Amino acid sequence: MAPTPVKPGKYKIHAHIIGPSSLLTATEYAVKYGAPVITDRFNPxxxxxxxxxxxxxxxxxxSPYVIHLAYHPAAGxxxxxxxxxxxxxxxxxxxKFTFxxxxxxxxxxxxxxxxxxxxxxxxxxELVAPKPEFQETWTLEYQGPIPEAGE
Structure with a gap:
């Protein structure tokens, strides 16, 4: 299937897993390769x-896309x-990612x-060979344009 273009900007990335809404979340602790990325409940x-x-x-x-933390522009x-x-x-x-x-x-x-x-x-x-499973389905919630440096 052809890649779907995405408008560059700030997003919340929702996971489709059973239970209350879950978002792609960077954990607060780092290990050898950085901070593990998980899904977690909405955090205020x-x-x-x-x-x-x-x-x-x-x-x-x-071109494919890169993704980084909105408030830590060097953390990709x-x-x-x-x-x-x-x-x-x-x-x-x-x-680099495609959608x-x-x-x-x-x-x-x-x-x-x-x-x-x-x-x-x-x-x-985890990254897996794609299958038609809801755990591999995500929703992008647009929050606005990419903030300028210092915003």
């Missing part, structure tokens, strides 16, 4: 639950051993074509 403090989705290379039409999503982390590494090392429309939302796919999967609330996000 948006620091670890608002994400910037931006085009990886603005000069390339159809990285993949190690098919698990998702957020880490302050150079932007060139951030994982694909599926029933009920979007699949988020990495450069290898693996899909982000939320097994259950609190579990680290």
């Amino acid at each position: 403090l948006p620091i670890e639950q608002d994400w910037i989705i931006d085009v990886a290379d603005h000069e390339v039409v159809g 999503l990285v993949v190690h051993e098919d698990k998702l982390f957020v880490n302050s590494v150079p932007r060139a090392e951030w994982a 694909e429309r599926v029933i009920g939302g979007l699949k988020i796919l990495d450069e290898k074509g693996l899909a982000l999967r939320a097994g259950h609330r609190g579990a680290q996000i």
